[in-house]
Structure formats: structure tokens, C-alpha cells
Amino acid sequence: MSDDELIWRIAGGSGDGIASTSQNFAKALMRSGLHVFTHRHYPSRIRGGHTYVEVRASADPVKSRGDGYNFLLALGDSFARNPQEEAYYGNEEVKPLEENLDELREGGVIVYDSGLLDASEIPDFEERVEENDWHVYDIDLRSLAREQGREVMRNTAGVGVTCAITGIPLGAIEELMRDAMPEKILEPNVEIMQTGYDLVREEYDVDAAEVSVPTGEHDEEQVLMSGSDAIAYGAIDEGCRFIAGYPMTPWTEVFTIMSQNLPELGGISEQVEDEIAAAALAIGASHMGVKAMSGSSGGGFALMGEPLGLAEMTETPLVLIEAMRAGPSTGMPTKPEQADLEHVLYTSQGDSQRVVLAPGTVAEAYEASRRAFQLAYEYQIPTMIIYDQKLSGELTNVPASHFDREPNPDIGATLTEDELADQPHTADGKFHRFQHEGEDGVSPRSVPGQKGGRFLATGNEHNPAGHISEDPDNRVAQMDRRQRKLDAIRADLDDDGLLVEYGPEDAEYGVLTFGSQQGTVEEAVDRLNENGHSVKALTVAELAPYPADAVRAFLDSVEEALVVEMNASAQFRGLTQKELGTHGELLSSLLKYNGNPFEPAEIVEGFTTKLVDDGELPGNETKFVPAAGD
Amino acid sequence: MSAFSAIGEEREIDRDEYTPDIEPQPTWCPGCGDFGVLKALKGALPEVGRTPEETLLVTGIGCSGKLNSYLDSYGFHTIHGRSLPVARAAKLANPGVEVIAAGGDGDGYGIGGNHFMHTARENHDMTYVVFNNEIFGLTKGQTSPTSPKGHKSKTQPHGSAKTPIRPLSLSLTSGASFVARTAAVNPNQAQRILKEAMEHDGFAHIDFLTQCPTWNKDAKQYVPYTDINESEDYDFDPTNRADAQELMRETEDKLYEGEVLTGVYYRDDDRPSYQQEKQNLGEMPDEPLAERYFDGDYEWERSYDRFIDKHK
Structure with a gap:
């Protein structure tokens, strides 16, 4: 077990306060001087179901989810369905514990709520604990919470326990709770956190667990932000004061942030009857000289194809955002995928005349949002930002100064x-x-x-x-x-673009990716180079018009390249081959489309197994597709 | 000072100003009812004091969509069924502009039916003219949502099995605050109703009967017609919703029996327009949003000042 990072996973059911608890936890660690990165996994369900959020914290910058994790806080799922073994969904009551064991690292810590979870119902639990050298703390968090009067507070009790084991001072969390909670629920929460903390300190051996929180220091003040926040703030700073939309996961996040703030900024938000109307309204507003946007996720964006073409033909400036999720059709609504690339590039009849940007990080999402408006209004052309459920919801720390910029309400080539x-x-x-x-x-x-x-x-x-x-x-x-x-x-x-090259310039191999995989790919590149390989990466955030010269130069400089993307048909590789017309024989693909984003280790493994050793990938989490002609 | 000096300009307006030099002669078939809409618009716009440059005419696709080519103003010839969402955002963005939307019966009651329902519900301050000829014209004579039951066409060779849509009833139920029907053969009434519709503060829907002499020869030429507001046979108060509902139903049925009833069926002058509702809630600025982008003195707020602290 390594001391240099804590990856804390809080698991339970939807509706158990997992998201808000983890956000406070991440922010507390950021304020303490650490770099943080969150990864969330949740079902398309309001109550219950397997949900977790990981908070990865390290003294060094973190750009991705990690490989597995080392601390599990398993709360009960208060909305679990009946534990019928014959039901296809199995026993939901133990899922917060059972479903998370596979990815827990050796030597990791398990804290579980014995008031709601019965570990004896999990096959081979004791054996697995022993084999993996896990340190288990079974604590009746529910009873602790009940004593304080509110059962829902067992997540706060769990945070207290976490702090006791990892050595996080309670004050850091308490400070955040004071900012976020109304007085009435604040005091019992502070109290129960302390109770959980004291209980562990007094009655358990905390030194047995070798997982502790690292310490770090930032060079400058940081903020904790998601890709959705960054896109919305970029739009606001470009003077966007009109949005029209229809709810759809995960685009709803940007739509919500804009809708909550536009009235006070003297703008207008319209929730309308469908996505055809949403895009058409944005066109109507933009036609009148207003900076306007709309957006959706895959299915809703399909309805925007027709107005998108109208914006192209009438040269109406327009920004549309497309928050991808796993398809086809309704697909997996809360799971990330990058399979709408071709959809966004080519939808609508006739020759496409559009710009498509795909930011790779939270900081770049702000940048891409601003660029999208600049290009749309200067060139009178629809500009799309594609991102995915991963970038939309992951939280990470970014220097506050990154957002300290002047607004740009210029509407481009418009005459007085x-x-x-x-x-x-x-x-x-x-x-x-x-x-x-x-x-x-x-x-x-x-x-x-x-x-x-x-x-x-x-x-x-x-x-x-x-x-x-x-x-x-x-x-x-x-x-x-x-x-x-x-x-x-x-x-x-x-x-002045958004392409990011990473790693040693004279590297032998390349990794090519686009959008939200950037951080994970870069972490994999670091590890590969540490392991003695010679690898660099290029993340392409500009998909249309395609940066053919830059990609060609990158590929000219390497022996072979692995194209990493989250879809089943290697769409980005296909686009690259079409645009370059050459280099096809250098490009093999590593794909993932099971609903979970890549872990860095999967890219390391894919690279070494296939490109270096020509072996077989273990398991079916990722898929390798050889280069054309191989 | 406004960046839009055409808005609110007080001057005499000649109806010829609305005739473009490029296409002064429409290409509609001789005898087409669409000429009636164009004529009524050219008559009504000067009466309400709206110049070509403070008017935005938003159309859909079809013979009706060509209206933009023959009426000189700011125009937006959009796509099939989508004139309303474009038009209502234009009005929200700059309420000083006179916004008129227009399209055919397939455009408004078929493919754009959802937008029609919701635009009426929201009561946007605009006028919507539906050219109703009970047929698809520009695609050469297919059965439309207002074609009578049993109507035979190339795409319904055995006759339509569908009961036609009830445009007036649908409009009222959806929430339009001004609902009227007129006919191309009745130019004076058409011009008067258009003027009233433009002056109305809210969503004004006009079902405009436009005979199609080419593809719907069997249909009536919409004569003789009865004006329900003037006929002595009808003692009718268009502010009474229940009466309006009843007479709309009768009107819709009688059209297919050969009797053409027209007039203003419903008006609610007390209901606030959508813009007013939104402004009352603090969801829309009092000054036209479009002006702000031309105002060099406007202080644009930065996201950093507004949001950054909550992320620290």
C-alpha cells in the first residue's frame, strides 16, 4: 500500500447523500493542500442502486481516476430492493460492499455499516479479506446516526470514521459543513462525525491500517470544479445570455447552472417542448444579435440535426453542446462513452460546415467554451462542444487564477x-x-x-x-x-489551439486520444516512461476542422501509435485516417465501451501487451483492434 | 440610444414598401389563396405602423414559405414546421420588433404541431398565420392534417381514414389568447383581423383559408362565407370562452359540409403575454437583450467575481 495517495470510495444507494458528502470531502482535502480528482458511478435511478464516488488525493497533481482504490466506506443502500436471490438484480442490500470489492487494492481499508450490511451474505468474504490483507472495520453507523436522531447522517458518521483511520483532522471537514449546511442540521452532523471519530480512535486499532492521507501544499489558490461548471462559466464570460434546452442526462448539468444564473445576469433561459425547438430558439435569439446556446445529449442532439443545418446555411452563429453518454438509443444514461463523435461531425443533410471541439480537462472545458463562442460569432458558424458524462461530473482542482479573465461580449462580424x-x-x-x-x-x-x-x-x-x-x-x-x-x-x-502534446519529444511510440481521456492517457504515458518505454501522447481537442498537419507531424515522429477512445467502432481513429489519408498502418486502437472510463493501468497494459509484446489482453474490459493491414 | 433606429420610427408607410424589387411577382398559381394573405399583410402592416425594417417575418416550408420572397421586410425562411420556435426566441431577444410567423397547415398542424401547442400555451406576443388549404401543395397534392375524412390523394389512394384536425379548438385548448379564421376570398375581413391580431398583446392565431386551385380542385373556394362577428344569425361574444369553444366546433364541422364560417372566435385581452409573465418573475430583462451587445458602456459581469468563491 502506497502512502502517496488516498483513493477513498464512498458507496451506497442513490439518494443516500453520496455526491454531497464526497464533494465536501474532496474540497476539504484540496484545501489541505492536496490535488484531488473525483470519479462518480451511478445508475439511472433516483432512489437506490449501486452508486459510488471516488475521491483521489495526492501531493502531486492528479489528472485521472486511479487504478482501483484503497479505502472503501460502504454505507447501506436505504432504498435497496427486496433481497430475492432469484431476481436478476440480486441482493441489492449488500451491493455497496460486495460490488466494490473487486477493485479494492491489496492492503486496503473497508469500513462498512454493519447496521445495514451483513457481510456473511457475501460469498467468501472472510477468505477474500485475508487473501488481500484488507483491514475491515464493521461499525454500526446506522445506530450511531439513529442516536443522533437522523438515520441519513450515517454518511457523516462514516466520514468521521474515515478521518480517524486516515489521520484527516475533523476541523477541515467541519469547516466545509459550516459553509454548506443550515444551522438546524449542522450541529447534529458535527456531533455525529465526532462520535464516529472518537469511537474508532478509542475502540479500534487504527494503526493496523496502512492507509493514510498524504500531505501537500499548493503553489497558488485552487478551486474545485467540474467540466459542466467550466463550460457554463466560459459561456457566461463570452457574454452568452440566452439558453434554450430540454432536460437530458448529462447535459442537464450545464443547462441547470445557466438557468439558475442567467436571470440575475439579465439573461433568458427557456426550457422548451423538445430539442428541435431548443436549437431553433437559440438560432432565433442569435439571429437578433444575442449570444445564445443550446445543447443536449445524444438522443436529444439527434433532434437538433435539422436546425443545425439551418444555422449552417443561414450562417447564424450558434453554440451547441453535446454531452455524450453510452448509446445507441437510450443506451446507458448515466455512463460515459465517446461514441457520438461521428453523430456530431456529420448529422444533418448536405456538406457539414461546422466546428467541433472536445475539451480534455476541466480547465480546458472553460477554454473550449470561450473558443466555441469566439469562433461561432466571428465566423458565423455553428460550433459544437462535445464532452461526456466523465468530464461533465468529475471534480478536480484548478488554479483559481485560470478563471480570472475579462469578459468578451463581442458578437463578431455584425455591422452597426x-x-x-x-x-x-x-x-x-x-x-x-x-x-x-x-x-x-x-x-x-x-x-x-x-x-x-x-x-x-x-x-x-x-x-x-x-x-x-x-x-x-x-x-x-x-x-x-x-x-x-x-x-x-x-x-x-x-x-493558437487546444492540442496538447505530452511526454518526451523524441519518443518512439505515440498515444493518440481525444477529449476526456486526456488525463488518464497522460498518467499512463508517465508510467510507461518510468517503466522504460519511450512514449508520448497527443490529445486532440479540435475535431472539425481537423488539425491534419499537427497530427501528421506527430505520427511522422513515432514508430507506431495507439489510439485510445471510449467507443466500440474506433470513430476517432477512423476520422484520423480519413483526414490524413496516410499513416493507417501505424494506428492500432484500444477501446473501452463497458460504461466505465479507462483506468491508467488499462492503457499501460494495452500498450505493453499489444504494441510491445504482441500478447493477449486479460479480461474483457478493454478491446484491442490492430492497425489496418495487420 | 437604441442601436435599432427602425424600431418605433414614426412615419407614413406606403404599402408598396413591402413589395420587393427582386421578386415583385409571386410564383404562386393563378387563383391561389396565398395572394390573399400577402395582400392582407401589405394592407395591415402600414395600418399598425410597422415598417419593413422593424418587422421580422418568419416562415416555414411550402408554398406559404415563399411569402418571405414576396414581402419585403427582415425575413427568416426557416425549415418545415419550425417557424414558431425561431420566431418566439426572436421576440424574446428583441421585443421591439414586430414578429409574424407563417406557414401552411401541414407545417403548423402536422410536423410543427408540438411547437404550435406550446407557443399557444406560453402566449408569446406574436401573430401566427396558418395558410390552410387542406392539402400539401408544393409537394403536389398529398392529404394534409386538415384534409377531410375520405380525401383521396396519391398517398391516400383509397381516401383518408383520418378525421381532420380541429385547428381553432386546438388553439383555444392550448392557450392562444386570440383565435380567428378568415379566408383569402374575404380581403377586407382578412386585413382587419390581421391588424387586430398584430395589435393583440399575446399569441394571435389566424387560420387563413387559402384555396388551392391546382391540387385541391374539389374543395370549396370558401364562398359564400359568413362573418360570425357581423352576421345577424350569430349573437356571439368572442370573450366568452365557452361560447367560442362551441362555435369553433360548429365551424370546423361545417367547413366540410360546405358552409364557411369566419371571424374572431376568441380573444382574452387581460391575459399577460409570455414576455410580461417572465418579466414579472424576474426571468427576463426589461431592456431588450439585443441592445446590450451594441452598448459599449454595459458592464458585463465576470464569472470569476460571481462564482469563484463557492469553489474555494
């Missing part, structure tokens, strides 16, 4: 009435909104209500004043101008 007067018009005064020329393909726009700006926006092909036109020369001129924007955007991003 004075400027409109100097622009070309038809004889009867219609403004040439869609001129054939235009710097970087952009023809500046007017907005309704402006004098001298009237034009027709239409989903049909159109002439400079916006009137429907099927003239071949006009068609080619308009299409070519719209396409030119993509070249200009590519050049912009090549100058």
Missing part, C-alpha cells in the same frame, strides 16, 4: 447602422448579407430592427440579398465562401 450605410444593397434597399467575397469567407451581418439592414435568411441556397437562387455560379460562389471559413478557422487554431 452607420456601417450598414456603406454596404452594398439592392436597388430597393435590401442589404447584401451574403456577399460572394468576404475576408476569411465571412460576410458581415445585420440584425432585425436595424435601419438599412433588411435581408432574407433562408435554408435554401440564396443570392447576396438572401433571395432563393439556384443559379449554378451563385451556388458555387456561396458554397466556396462558406467552406473558406473552415480554412480560416483551421489557420486560427493552428496558431
Whole structure:
């Protein structure tokens, strides 16, 4: 058991306060000077079901969930269904303990609520404890909580116990509870945490467990944030004051943050009848000169295909976000996957004229959100941010200074009435909104209500004043101008983009990935290099227009590359091959699509087993697909 | 100072201002009812004092969608069935602009039916004109949601098994605060109703009977018609919801029996518009949002100042 990191997993049922308890715990550790990273696993269920959150804490920066974990706090699932063995879902009552044993590291700690969990119902429990050298603390947390009057507080009792075993001072947690809890429930919670702490200190041997909390210090002040927070704040700082949406997991998080804050910021949030309407409303608002956004997850985004095409054809600035979850169809609503890449790149009829960004980290999610608005409004083009349930909900510490930026409410190439007067018009005064020329393909726009700006926006092909036109020369001129924007955007991003190369420049092997796998891949790269391999990684956050030059240069510099992505059909590898037209023979794939994000060790294992040793992967958690022609 | 000087401009407006030089002649078939909508709009807009540059006409797809090409104003020719969500956001973003949405019966009552229901429910301050010709025109004569039961077409060769939708009743039930029916053959009434609809503060829905001489030759030309607000046969108060409901049902049935009833069926002038409701709740700014992006003095708040402390 290593002392340099604590990976604490709190498990129970949905509705047992797992998320809020873990958030406080993570923040307390961050405030103590540690780097933290959370990973949550939950079912599509309001009450009960196998739920856990991991909090990984280390003195060194952490970018990913870890490999397994070393401290389990198993609370009872107060909403577990009847323990019928014949039911396909099995005995839910013991799941918070049983389901979490496989990933618990050797020498790890188990604290479980013996008031609700009966370990004797778990096959071979005692044997497994002995084999793995686990340290077990069975404590009747429920009774402790009952004595304080509220059974739900057993999670706080469990935190007290955790602190006693790992050496975390209670004051750190208490301080956070004071910020978060109303007076009425604060005192009993503080009291029960102390009771749990004292009980363990007095009656149990805490030194037997070799798991303790590390100590660390930050160079500068940190904040604990999720990808959803970062995307929403980026939008707000770009002056986005209009959002329309329809609830769907996990996109709902961004929609909620925006909806709760836009009224006070003098903005407008609209929850509407469906996602077709949601995207259409964002287009309507943007057409009037307002910075607007919408978004959804896979199924809802499918409904946005039609308005997305309208935004492309009418060159209406638009930001859409797509929070991926496991598909197809309803799929696994609360599980992460990166299988909507092709959906977002190609949905809607005709040639795609759009920008697609996929941030890799919480800090980059803020960056990508700001870039999305800048590109959308400067170039009058729909811009999508794709991310997933992993990035949307994981919490990590980021320097506070990262967010200390100036707002940018600029709406791009939009003319004032004075400027409109100097622009070309038809004889009867219609403004040439869609001129054939235009710097970087952009023809500046007017907005309704402006004098001298009237034009027709239409989903049909159109002439400079916006009137429907099927003239071949006009068609080619308009299409070519719209396409030119993509070249200009590519050049912009090549100058100052979101690609992140990691590891030794002269490495022999490469790992190529996109989006939320960045941190996990980088941790794997570190370990591989420590193990004597020579590996670097490239995380591509710009998917359309595709950064072909940068990826080509990266692949030219390595012998072979492993493409890591969370889907079953290697979509990112396919995109890379299509865009490069070369290097296909270098690209093998490591895929995962079982509903859980990669652990760093799985990438290390996939890399060494397949690329170096040409062996077989153990188990079926991940899948290897060899390079074309292999 | 407003960045939108066309809004609220006081001046004489000539109806010819709405005729574009590019396409002064519509391409609708001779005898098409759509000409009636265009004429009524060109008549009503100067009456309500709205110039082409303070008017946004949002259309769907179909013969009706071509209205944008023949009426000169700010225009947004959207996609099939989606004019309403685009139009209502435009109104929220800049309430000073006169927003009119228009589309056909397939567009509004079929593919866009969900948007119709919800836009009516929310009572957005806008006018919605549905060109109802009981047929799909631009795709060459298929049965539409308002085609009568038994209507034969290339896609329903044995006749439609479906009872037609009840547009007026649906509108009232959904929450529209102004519901009317008029017909292309009755230009004076059409212009008057359009004017009343634009002046109404809330969602004003006009089911506009537009005969299709090409694909629906069997259908009536919507003559003779009766104006329920003026006919002595009807003693009718459009502010009475129960009466409106009853007469709407009768009107919808009689259309298919050859009797055309038209007029304003329902109006509730007391109900606040959606914008007002939202502003009362503090969910929408008092100043038009669109102005803010042209106001160099506006102080934009930073996320850092508002949120960062709670993440520490």
C-alpha cells in the first residue's frame, strides 16, 4: 500500500447523500493542500442502486481516476430492493460492499455499516479479506446516526470514521459543513462525525491500517470544479445570455447552472417542448444579435440535426453542446462513452460546415467554451462542444487564477447602422448579407430592427440579398465562401489551439486520444516512461476542422501509435485516417465501451501487451483492434 | 440610444414598401389563396405602423414559405414546421420588433404541431398565420392534417381514414389568447383581423383559408362565407370562452359540409403575454437583450467575481 495517495470510495444507494458528502470531502482535502480528482458511478435511478464516488488525493497533481482504490466506506443502500436471490438484480442490500470489492487494492481499508450490511451474505468474504490483507472495520453507523436522531447522517458518521483511520483532522471537514449546511442540521452532523471519530480512535486499532492521507501544499489558490461548471462559466464570460434546452442526462448539468444564473445576469433561459425547438430558439435569439446556446445529449442532439443545418446555411452563429453518454438509443444514461463523435461531425443533410471541439480537462472545458463562442460569432458558424458524462461530473482542482479573465461580449462580424450605410444593397434597399467575397469567407451581418439592414435568411441556397437562387455560379460562389471559413478557422487554431502534446519529444511510440481521456492517457504515458518505454501522447481537442498537419507531424515522429477512445467502432481513429489519408498502418486502437472510463493501468497494459509484446489482453474490459493491414 | 433606429420610427408607410424589387411577382398559381394573405399583410402592416425594417417575418416550408420572397421586410425562411420556435426566441431577444410567423397547415398542424401547442400555451406576443388549404401543395397534392375524412390523394389512394384536425379548438385548448379564421376570398375581413391580431398583446392565431386551385380542385373556394362577428344569425361574444369553444366546433364541422364560417372566435385581452409573465418573475430583462451587445458602456459581469468563491 502506497502512502502517496488516498483513493477513498464512498458507496451506497442513490439518494443516500453520496455526491454531497464526497464533494465536501474532496474540497476539504484540496484545501489541505492536496490535488484531488473525483470519479462518480451511478445508475439511472433516483432512489437506490449501486452508486459510488471516488475521491483521489495526492501531493502531486492528479489528472485521472486511479487504478482501483484503497479505502472503501460502504454505507447501506436505504432504498435497496427486496433481497430475492432469484431476481436478476440480486441482493441489492449488500451491493455497496460486495460490488466494490473487486477493485479494492491489496492492503486496503473497508469500513462498512454493519447496521445495514451483513457481510456473511457475501460469498467468501472472510477468505477474500485475508487473501488481500484488507483491514475491515464493521461499525454500526446506522445506530450511531439513529442516536443522533437522523438515520441519513450515517454518511457523516462514516466520514468521521474515515478521518480517524486516515489521520484527516475533523476541523477541515467541519469547516466545509459550516459553509454548506443550515444551522438546524449542522450541529447534529458535527456531533455525529465526532462520535464516529472518537469511537474508532478509542475502540479500534487504527494503526493496523496502512492507509493514510498524504500531505501537500499548493503553489497558488485552487478551486474545485467540474467540466459542466467550466463550460457554463466560459459561456457566461463570452457574454452568452440566452439558453434554450430540454432536460437530458448529462447535459442537464450545464443547462441547470445557466438557468439558475442567467436571470440575475439579465439573461433568458427557456426550457422548451423538445430539442428541435431548443436549437431553433437559440438560432432565433442569435439571429437578433444575442449570444445564445443550446445543447443536449445524444438522443436529444439527434433532434437538433435539422436546425443545425439551418444555422449552417443561414450562417447564424450558434453554440451547441453535446454531452455524450453510452448509446445507441437510450443506451446507458448515466455512463460515459465517446461514441457520438461521428453523430456530431456529420448529422444533418448536405456538406457539414461546422466546428467541433472536445475539451480534455476541466480547465480546458472553460477554454473550449470561450473558443466555441469566439469562433461561432466571428465566423458565423455553428460550433459544437462535445464532452461526456466523465468530464461533465468529475471534480478536480484548478488554479483559481485560470478563471480570472475579462469578459468578451463581442458578437463578431455584425455591422452597426452607420456601417450598414456603406454596404452594398439592392436597388430597393435590401442589404447584401451574403456577399460572394468576404475576408476569411465571412460576410458581415445585420440584425432585425436595424435601419438599412433588411435581408432574407433562408435554408435554401440564396443570392447576396438572401433571395432563393439556384443559379449554378451563385451556388458555387456561396458554397466556396462558406467552406473558406473552415480554412480560416483551421489557420486560427493552428496558431493558437487546444492540442496538447505530452511526454518526451523524441519518443518512439505515440498515444493518440481525444477529449476526456486526456488525463488518464497522460498518467499512463508517465508510467510507461518510468517503466522504460519511450512514449508520448497527443490529445486532440479540435475535431472539425481537423488539425491534419499537427497530427501528421506527430505520427511522422513515432514508430507506431495507439489510439485510445471510449467507443466500440474506433470513430476517432477512423476520422484520423480519413483526414490524413496516410499513416493507417501505424494506428492500432484500444477501446473501452463497458460504461466505465479507462483506468491508467488499462492503457499501460494495452500498450505493453499489444504494441510491445504482441500478447493477449486479460479480461474483457478493454478491446484491442490492430492497425489496418495487420 | 437604441442601436435599432427602425424600431418605433414614426412615419407614413406606403404599402408598396413591402413589395420587393427582386421578386415583385409571386410564383404562386393563378387563383391561389396565398395572394390573399400577402395582400392582407401589405394592407395591415402600414395600418399598425410597422415598417419593413422593424418587422421580422418568419416562415416555414411550402408554398406559404415563399411569402418571405414576396414581402419585403427582415425575413427568416426557416425549415418545415419550425417557424414558431425561431420566431418566439426572436421576440424574446428583441421585443421591439414586430414578429409574424407563417406557414401552411401541414407545417403548423402536422410536423410543427408540438411547437404550435406550446407557443399557444406560453402566449408569446406574436401573430401566427396558418395558410390552410387542406392539402400539401408544393409537394403536389398529398392529404394534409386538415384534409377531410375520405380525401383521396396519391398517398391516400383509397381516401383518408383520418378525421381532420380541429385547428381553432386546438388553439383555444392550448392557450392562444386570440383565435380567428378568415379566408383569402374575404380581403377586407382578412386585413382587419390581421391588424387586430398584430395589435393583440399575446399569441394571435389566424387560420387563413387559402384555396388551392391546382391540387385541391374539389374543395370549396370558401364562398359564400359568413362573418360570425357581423352576421345577424350569430349573437356571439368572442370573450366568452365557452361560447367560442362551441362555435369553433360548429365551424370546423361545417367547413366540410360546405358552409364557411369566419371571424374572431376568441380573444382574452387581460391575459399577460409570455414576455410580461417572465418579466414579472424576474426571468427576463426589461431592456431588450439585443441592445446590450451594441452598448459599449454595459458592464458585463465576470464569472470569476460571481462564482469563484463557492469553489474555494
